[in-house]
Amino acid sequence: MNVIAVSLVSLILAIACVLVHYEAFKMVASSARSAEVGGFPSRGRLLIVIFGALAAHTVEITFYGFVFWGLHSYGLLGEIVGEISGGWIDFLYFSVTNYTTLGVGDIRAEGPLRLIASSEALTGLVLLSWTASFTYLSMENFWKRR
Template sequence: MKVPQLLIAFAISVGLALVTVLMHYEVLNIAGTMRRRFSLPMRVDLLLLVVAAIIAHVVGICLFALAYAWMNHHPDLGGLAGLFSGSAADFFYFSVTCYTTIGFGEVYATGPMRIVAALEGLNGLVLIAWSASFAYASTSDLWKREQD
């Protein structure tokens, strides 16, 4: 691997991480604001929070999938191999397995794209933990309000 391609892959990873973290922050911030503004039943409140978090995760996964598709058209940046046909579903599937750190292995990255795949796993792990923490804190808050 050449240094310029590694730097491009790293820059793509950092850029996507920044975008997905900012997007996740905004989604959780809006969800928190909406929770305080409207007095929804607890089940509806939590359901909306979880759905908002899942949508944010899926959008982040799609952004990484788009990056993989773009990188795949630039062979010097690596590509996907294995049980890979080049379909949008393949890029999405690969991104899901990286983001969730499942990593089944039928489709795998080669070359500098491996950097993006590895850092997507770290990014996904942090954002999933953040969503879980936010959901836990929101649930605790709602249960306290229900008891009062």
């Protein structure tokens, strides 16, 4: 039963993050395009892309942080252990280290919750790569027009 629950939670989170990322990039592309009409230089359009991407990643990391906090608080599917005070910031920090694949190790998941943490690392890696590609293509596009 735990494997099914963990797989379902991981799948829902991955889908939610991909959808947030897609919609954020759609809005960013539209804003950057319309900023050109407003007379913004290439630098301004690129800043829209960068800050939009950072906002999307922050939302996605927060999704995972809430899930870790909720599952830990209710004792479902394992727990988060280590140098933890139990505050929200611990779960957000844990989420950031997983999403970015930094994996410091001072806070870690135990039990089936480890699979959700692992899937966050995979999701983060894919979405960070997508951001790098989108940013590169945006830069290439904006700077060709100069």
